[in-house]
Amino acid sequence: MRLTLKVWREGGKYVGQFVDYKVDNISTDMSFLEMLDVLNEQLIQEKETPIAFEHDCREGICGTCSMVINGQPHGPMKSTTTCQLHMRSFNDGDVIYIEPFRAKAFPVIRDLVVNRDSFDRIIQAGGYVSVNTGQAQDANAIPIEKDTSSQAFDAATCIGCGACVAACPNASAMLFTSAKVSHLATMPQGKVEARKRAQSMVKQMDAEGFGKCSNVTACEAECPKGISVTNIAKLNREYMGSVFGSDKVM
């Protein structure tokens, strides 16, 4: 395949603009990132600065890769991260636009690389169970219904990539935040702190400059892990409970 890439470049000699590149001899078995590797190798041969993009596991699990491909975070294939996207999803002669995830709370570092520290701070605000090492009881002491555990798991598979934010017209981080709130609230171990957790995580989310959720649900459509918007409803329930309930902590 022969492709034309229009890649967002920012930092170094670029102020923030699309730059055109041509790549040739692209095999359909290549992953999207391997295609970018080929382009970068080409740029290095020309003594140019390669395109900065982030990646690590290349297996769809670490959540590092992040780019908007033809307007869609992680590209055209459903439930697929950029690193898992293969060139068989494209056709010879295609023009492909590649941009970073855009949101106020995700400032661009360089080219396609953004800073997602705000996600870590949301977790730090309460996305955990308060238990120290060594304090645990026997693992089978609390039986948990298989379905309940499975539901918790579904929410817990969020990889923290930020595609939901990039997809949202308000750049809201509701899907990400609710996935953690819901994972922990579903398990008896995490239920105890559920309301307080919801409240402090939402507070942090607002402080980071993420937008409000207005139920557009673009997040769910673009989420590579199929995190469901029903988690947002769950978060709202815990949040309302915390604001109006007896364990108000505001």
Add this chain to the structure above:
Amino acid sequence: MTKLDAKVPKGALSDKWQQYKGTMKLVAPNNKRRIEVIVVGTGLAGGACAATLAELGYKVKVFTFHDSPRRAHSIAAQGGINAAKNYQNDGDSVYRLFYDTIKGGDYRSRESNVHRLAEVSTNIIDQCVAQGVPFAREYGGLLANRSFGGVQVSRTFYARGQTGQQLLLGAYQALSRQIANGNVTLYNRHEMLDLVKVDGKARGIIARNLLTGEIERHAAHCVVLGTGGYGNVFYLSTNAMNSNTSAAWRAHRKGAFMANPCYTQIHPTCIPVSGHYQSKLTLMSESLRNDGRVWVPKSKADSDAIRKGEKSPLDLSEDQRDYYLERIYPSFGNLVPRDVASRAAKYVCDEGRGVSKTGLAVYLDFSDAINRLGEDTISARYGNLFEIYEKITGENPYKRPMRIYPAVHYTMGGLWVDYNLQTTVPGCFALGEANFSDHGANRLGASALMQGLADGYFVIPYTIGQFLADEIRTPNISTDQGAFAEAETEVRGRIEKLLAIKGNQSVESFHRRLGQYMWDYCGMSRSAEGLEKGIKLIRELRDEFYKDVFVPGSNEEYNPELEKALRVADFLELGELMCKDALNRNESCGGHFREEYQTEEGEATRNDEDFAYVAAWESKGMGESELHKEDLVFENVELKTRSYK
């Protein structure tokens, strides 16, 4: 050569740890608050360690080159984690887990460490459940188990095919809680480039801020490395792209011995290479071998036809297929340990019976299991792995057997540590895949997660006290002293040297070539002749690298190519040492198979007489090293020829 002392406490094997814990030195809470600890790495080992030390009251600084602690390579572990819970009542026990690990490691690990690992394994599961890790459960609400290669009990706990992710998120969340409490300072996007020693003790690190390029000095009373394995020296491996050896290697260059570097695990079930552009290989979890059957065509002619696309695997009847693992190893069948399964795959492909275009692939077939249990059950067990497979290959494994081939996966070798997990540099500790401690010459499936968390949650929090108890009067270490200045100058020198070369070849191209040499000469099977050739080629490649590599940009910016160049420079030194170690070990054991040492049937021949020792290498500068030994004494198990037949 010196003999190393592992400082193993006295007493009966099963009492050692309990007794030691009960009598070891403690650091009082008011002193802990003053003591600073640097932890490098936020994977299972580093993350668990940093969180736990902070809970205990130490002041912790944690470093990761990732943008977030949650992205450490541990996130990618799929299959599960072992623990001797005996929830299935199938005869499991601490002793059995200990024994399986020693045997699986081909009698090349230290008894006392392995026993401790088996003991604390049960606490890990308790801890993770308390953190909210959503392990798989049975209908009765209790935890489910599966079995893994090399064992005959069901002791593996799992969270679908994403066990590493869920365990790492548990550790990450515990760490996040401590960051929020102010007990841990997080330095993300920081890469450790050197270890700093003051008066012989590890007192800090030099790190590069990956966003700005600033070279920073960080001091502490001691340094803990949980920096992962070095499988990427082979370029193609199942490791995450950025996993590297630099932290461990730099500690090695500062005096920490590197143990058994040649012990590499080649995992039998990975998606085969598809082309020259290949950037990494994807693992298909070993758990698949519970239900998948491995085979190749009986006849070469059928393999040829399949390779040319004239036949499909579905065209071959049962009696035209060779389920070679079931045939050769009837008692373990498809669940033989990894090294055995990998070599068997290599042999059938060497015979010309491989499938897929390259001839380097065998089938892993689920049709029997699907017929027996239904597609839904198989999908509930392995759904996400099947999806990954289909995304990468474009083939549907429910309909057509998977194609798999061995790939580099894990490194049993690593920094030498004593019973306290301390390296040969006082105050420098190593945990998780970065150390060599528990897996001998071959690691059993689901045991790396166990070891990382055991080290981080349940071992180092105690053993670090043995060093720190004598440091309570040591004031905070200043970075304003000669040792830090020297280390910083040295690091700057290395960076400037790389940037100044301005040659014509990319860092990537050197890494690929190194990987090919390693695979060819220090891979699944090795020979003295090949290893000598490998050493020569690697040395030449290193010279070429320092003459002709091109690193764009400058130090004072976000520069991923410079990061890579520094890592590949270290791989180029490590690769040579791995070959030397493999050359020194005139025997076949576990993942280390020397062609000269095999039986007539091609099974490995171990030499306990001459090689029941840990080979620990001391660095004497680039390309120079001296061998030291730790004798392995087996008081509780009898050394046997490993048989899975």
